[in-house]
Amino acid sequence: MRPDLAIIADLVQPGARVLDLGCGDGELLAHLKRAKHANGYGLEIDPAMITACIEKGVSVIEQDLDHGLANFSSSSFDLVVMTETLQAVRHPADLLDEMLRIGRECIVTFPNFGHWQCRLYLASRGRMPVARHLPHMWFDTPNIHLCTFQDFERLCRDKGVVIRKRFVVDDAYRSRALMNRFPNLFGTIAFYHLTYERACARGGRSA
Numbered sequence: 001m002r003p004d005l006a007i008i009a010d011l012v013q014p015g016a017r018v019l020d021l022g023c024g025d026g027e028l029l030a031h032l033k034r035a036k037h038a039n040g041y042g043l044e045i046d047p048a049m050i051t052a053c054i055e056k057g058v059s060v061i062e063q064d065l066d067h068g069l070a071n072f073s074s075s076s077f078d079l080v081v082m083t084e085t086l087q088a089v090r091h092p093a094d095l096l097d098e099m100l101r102i103g104r105e106c107i108v109t110f111p112n113f114g115h116w117q118c119r120l121y122l123a124s125r126g127r128m129p130v131a132r133h134l135p136h137m138w139f140d141t142p143n144i145h146l147c148t149f150q151d152f153e154r155l156c157r158d159k160g161v162v163i164r165k166r167f168v169v170d171d172a173y174r175s176r177a178l179m180n181r182f183p184n185l186f187g188t189i190a191f192y193h194l195t196y197e198r199a200c201a202r203g204g205r206s207a
Contacts, residue, residue, distance in 0.1 A: 015039075087145050
């Protein structure tokens, strides 16, 4: 199983109703169905990935995330998941609202444009950074809303979204001491477990 999906799977409660946005080949949902008896759907637009989902027995809907999630009723899922896709949609703030409308909680992952290598690349070369976690050139990248961990956490504060948990890892999905202390400077990818429940508290800080 992909390391990032394994991290997400550990956060899912047994029997949960899960919606996976941009589910790819359905690997996460297939695992959750087997290991945690979770029920759910995936949304995907790539025909080859949809076929792979069907072959795995995963329920999948062909849907473009840029068209919103109005076809799902409020609180219809326990958890909504979106892995490394937030930066590639047209209206990420609106999509985050929709995720927390239809799910009690959500998990979002995305790459960090504030990583020290990106900062150094831009400062020294004067060009948009290319890195292992951001491998595309500026003219062919699917990422249209690059952000840092600080940017995302500011958005959450503005929206009243509570960060229950945050995991910061490198591009091999390993956690390091410096990442925990200065995540915005040394973290490559972050996993955010979010809710609107005010009783939850967020830990950690960004550089």
